[in-house]
Each structure stands twice: as structure tokens, then as C-alpha cells.
Amino acid sequence: MRAQFVLSEIGVGLRRNLTMTFAVIVSVALSLALFGGSLLMREQVGTMKGYWYDKVNVSIYLCNKNDAETQPACARGAVTEDQKRQIRADLEKMPIVQNVQFETTDEAYKHYKEQFGKSPIASFLTPDQMQESFRVKLRDPAKYQVVSSAFAQRAGVQEVEDQRKTLEPLLNLLNGMNIAALLVMALMLVVALMLIVNTVRVSAFSRRRETGIMRLVGASSFYIQIPFIMEAAFAGLLGAGFACVLLVGGQYFLVNNWLVHQIDVIQFIGWDAVLAKLPLVLAIGLLMPALAAFVALWRYLKV
Numbered sequence: 001m002r003a004q005f006v007l008s009e010i011g012v013g014l015r016r017n018l019t020m021t022f023a024v025i026v027s028v029a030l031s032l033a034l035f036g037g038s039l040l041m042r043e044q045v046g047t048m049k050g051y052w053y054d055k056v057n058v059s060i061y062l063c064n065k066n067d068a069e070t071q072p073a074c075a076r077g078a079v080t081e082d083q084k085r086q087i088r089a090d091l092e093k094m095p096i097v098q099n100v101q102f103e104t105t106d107e108a109y110k111h112y113k114e115q116f117g118k119s120p121i122a123s124f125l126t127p128d129q130m131q132e133s134f135r136v137k138l139r140d141p142a143k144y145q146v147v148s149s150a151f152a153q154r155a156g157v158q159e160v161e162d163q164r165k166t167l168e169p170l171l172n173l174l175n176g177m178n179i180a181a182l183l184v185m186a187l188m189l190v191v192a193l194m195l196i197v198n199t200v201r202v203s204a205f206s207r208r209r210e211t212g213i214m215r216l217v218g219a220s221s222f223y224i225q226i227p228f229i230m231e232a233a234f235a236g237l238l239g240a241g242f243a244c245v246l247l248v249g250g251q252y253f254l255v256n257n258w259l260v261h262q263i264d265v266i267q268f269i270g271w272d273a274v275l276a277k278l279p280l281v282l283a284i285g286l287l288m289p290a291l292a293a294f295v296a297l298w299r300y301l302k303v
Helices: 003-016 018-053 065-070 081-093 105-116 120-124 141-151 168-206 208-216 221-262 271-299
Strands: 058-062 097-103 133-138 157-162
Touching: 018 168, 018 221, 018 271, 058 081, 058 141, 081 097, 081 133, 081 141, 097 105, 133 141, 141 157, 168 221, 168 271, 221 271
Parallel strands: none
Antiparallel strands: 058 133, 058 157, 097 133
């Protein structure tokens, strides 16, 4: 097989179907960019879960004097020193508990002021209105219910709160965005495959005289088909290259130069995660159009 002939045939095919080739490149680029973005989004959600779930605690809020008058769970009165000692001792005996920290009302007031100091309510709060609490770090955050069932009904306990609940809406939103991106990617992929099939069929039809002559002189089917397959593979590879540019640009401009400075409470994925996805995107961009072209030639065009 002469490489020069094959390359010339590829060039002829790309020039004759320039607009459709451009549409293939754009469709492949967008679909693979969404595919790579979905993979990165899934990794980002996993990173956030690992980062935050490692930091969140189970909080056991204790009753104060105000709660004794307003909260049904504290109807037996404010927590006593004996109750606090017993709660700490029972927590430290539990195998799932990694460590226990006690937060006083003064410390709770200080933390509240640091986080919500600009809130109008903050100016009316006093330390005695805050609740004492135990901050419990679990070895396995998924076993929150074990702590909740053991202490929720204890005398002196106002509430047992799993701080993971505050993260669930954000993580669910990111998962929903990831699913939406995958659905759009699938739609774009179908469009790209249809364009590839039609481009190959049009290209083969426009060169039916050349392929007929090649058949008459004894050329094999594979020799006749290889230029069409390589045309599709080349267009797909260009689209995959543009998809890689989009992913790298998104990481550089959107994440590193904007989101990192706007949201400092999230640990974003780094370049290692992005660069690890680029070979996969390029491989799919090369192989998917080539396979689609091969099937189109075998199924529709008996060249």
C-alpha cells in the first residue's frame, strides 16, 4: 500500500466535504469536551466528599437555660456537669469515635461572630444564649446514626446534628449537573456519529468512479476503504484535539484563575486529573470515527 496515494485520497475527501468535515470536528469536539468534563466533575465530587467528610463532625448540642423553656427536648432542664461528664465518657468508649472536643458557650459565640458577624441577629446575641456542644469526629462518617440513636434522647441533649447534611444539597447539585452533562454528551455523540456516517457515504459516492476502477484492477476492499476510514479518524482526532484545548482552557481560566479565588472552601482538582483524561479523549476521538466509518462502509456501501 502506497502511503502517498492514501494521503492524497484523504486530502481529496476532506476538501470535497469541507463543510460536513467541519461539522464532524465541531460535534466530536463538543461531545468529547462534555465527556471529559463529566469525568472531571465526577472526580471533583469524589474529591469534595473525601475532603469534607474527613473534616465534618457530628455535633451534640446541649440544653441551656433558654432551651429548657422553649425546646421540648430540654423539658427536663439545662444540662448538668454530671450529664456532660457522662456523655463524654460514653462517647469516648464508642469504637467508631475517633476524638471528642467540647465547645463552650464562649467558644460557640466566638465562632458564630467569626462566621456571621455581619448578620443583624449577631448584635443581639450574648454568650449565655449559645449552646455548649460536643464535636465528635467519627472513624466512619456514614455511621452517624449510631451516635444519634445513642444520644438523641439523653437528658441534657437538645439535638444531635450530622454536619454532612449541609453538604448534601451541594453534592447532589454537582451530581445532577454531571448527569445532565452526560446526557448532552450522549446526544452530541449520536449527532457526531450520524454526521460521520453521512460524510463517509457522501465521500464514497463522490468517488465511486475511482473506487470502481480500483476494484477492476484488483484492489482489495480494505485498500479501497482505508482512505475513507482515515478521513473520519483524522476529523475525529482534530475534534478530540479541540476538546483537549477546551478542557485545558477550562481548568486554567475557569478553575485556577477564577473559582479558586472566588470559593476558598472547596478543594478543586488539579492539573494531574485533567492531564490524565486527555489521552482517553484523544483515543476515543481517533477510534470512534474510524469504527463508525468502517461500519458505514460495510453496512451501506459495498465498495
